[in-house]
Amino acid sequence: MKVLAAMSGGVDSAVAAARAVDAGHDVVGVHLALSRMPGTLRSGARGCCTIEDSLDARRAAERLGIPFYVWDFSERFRDDVIDDFIAEYAAGRTPNPCMRCNERIKFAAVLEKALALGFDAVATGHYAHIVTDEAGHRELHRASDEAKDQSYVLGVLTSEQLAHAMFPLGTTPSKAVVRAEASERGLTVAQKPDSHDICFIPDGDTRGWLADRIPPAAGAIVDREGTQVGAHEGATSFTVGQRRGLNLGVPAPDGRPRFVLEVRPRSNEVVVGPREALAVRELAGARFTWAGLDPVASGIAVADASAPDAVAEFACEVQVRAHADPVPARARVAENDEAVLELGVTVDEPLDGVAPGQTAVIYVGTRVLGQCTIDRTVSAVTATAS
Incomplete structure (x- = not known):
């Protein structure tokens, strides 16, 4: 296969590219320039996508002997991620920019360009696993390393995007294994620290950053x-x-x-x-997608005759933050009071401090079934929607 390896300049994406090469694929490395002023996007281990990261990615590609390019997605990133982040906060919501970046940049804009150029797949260094069933349908699953699992932030991927996604690190038992492999391969990023926080707010002062824009x-x-x-x-x-x-x-x-x-x-x-009023027993969102086959086609749930595309309640787990523990729940797809289909979730144990704008990812076992951007919640104490 012809594979485009998205290389951030970190150790994970470098090893992912190396494994794609080892698998016999025709690999080309690409670094995404997401800012016109890349020098402003890193402070220590904060941020990413800097000139430093671009050079690290280039050195890794040279070590692997693969072609390397830098693609300028700064305008698309500004429109689809940064401007969306500002608009969501202005609307009183709490967005997750990493979800938007995966949804609209890495697995939409980049994949669209990759397919147009004749590539078969896009490989990234995410810790997640793709399983193909007997009928050839692809499913997104948690990574083997639970501590590094990134399936939550990939919950926005659609069936079409999964068909062209590749996650070579998905079955790796630990990050230590990845660093050791990078060292053995002579990759200079072997001990490079992971990036943290929001890449376009490198100093971590979200409040101050927003105050300058709203x-x-x-x-x-x-x-x-x-x-x-x-x-x-x-x-x-x-x-x-x-x-x-x-x-x-x-x-x-x-x-x-x-x-x-x-x-x-x-x-x-x-x-x-009071703190107890933060407990949420229900959440719902009209902006939902399925990662692969929907629950009815997967045999997990049955169609609900109440409305087209409605889905009867089924058992699952829900996760509302990247590093939160999933909790048992029941999900369904039904029309709300405005006759709009929404994915609704009722949890067995109340969730604490869930805000509109966050993403709820639905799991069945290790499989990511789908996700929704939360529009409203219902308190476990007052049963009042917000």
């Missing part, structure tokens, strides 16, 4: 009954579950700390309340 407007901090208990200088600087930095002028009647429960951009209010 003009802050003063507003009220209110309790669940609507009584003002404080004031803020900009609602976008608050996230669900936040406790510190609230500066409340009115203490809670019971004296206990209060947490952010909701951000309301229309009224410019921040709602606070």
Whole structure:
């Protein structure tokens, strides 16, 4: 096969490319330039996609003896990831830019260009595993190394994208094995630290970064009954579950700390309340996709006659953060009050501090079945949707 290896400049993507070469594929390396000012996107182990990373990727490609190119996706990245991130926060939501990058850049824009150039697959250094069933259908599964598993951030992949995806590290037992292999191959990135945090906010100051792009407007901090208990200088600087930095002028009647429960951009209010009010028993989202065959075609669930494409409730697990533990749940696809199909999930054990804008990934065993961007949640305490 003709394989395009996406090389970030890190050890994982370098070893993934090397394994694709060892497998006998015709491999070409490509580094994605996601910023017109790449020197600003790394601070220590924070950020990625810098000039330094591009040079590291080039050196790895030279060591492997494969052609290497840099593709400029900075404009697409700005439009589809950075601008989306700003818009979501302005709407009072908490987005996951890594999900958007995988969805719209690495496995949409890049794959589209790769296929147009005659490549059969795109290989990355993600820790996830693809399983092909007897009928030739591809399924996305968790990696063998649970600590490094990245199947959550790949939950946005569709059946068509999985058909052209390759994850050579999926069955690797640990990151230590990858680093040792890189060292044996003479790759200079063998001990390079992993990147962390949001790549386009290298100093980690999300609040300050947003304040420069969303003009802050003063507003009220209110309790669940609507009584003002404080004031803020900009609602976008608050996230669900936040406790510190609230500066409340009115203490809670019971004296206990209060947490952010909701951000309301229309009224410019921040709602606070007790920790137990963060517990969520239901979540739902209309923007959902299936990673491979849908649950009905997979034999996991049955169609619901209530509406076209509706799916009756079925057992699963749901994960709402990249490194969170999955929890037992029941999922279904049904029309909401506005006659729009949405993926809804009811958890067996309440989830803590789930915010609209986050991604809920549905698992059945180790298989990633699908995902949705959370539009609304229902509290386990008050049963009030937010």
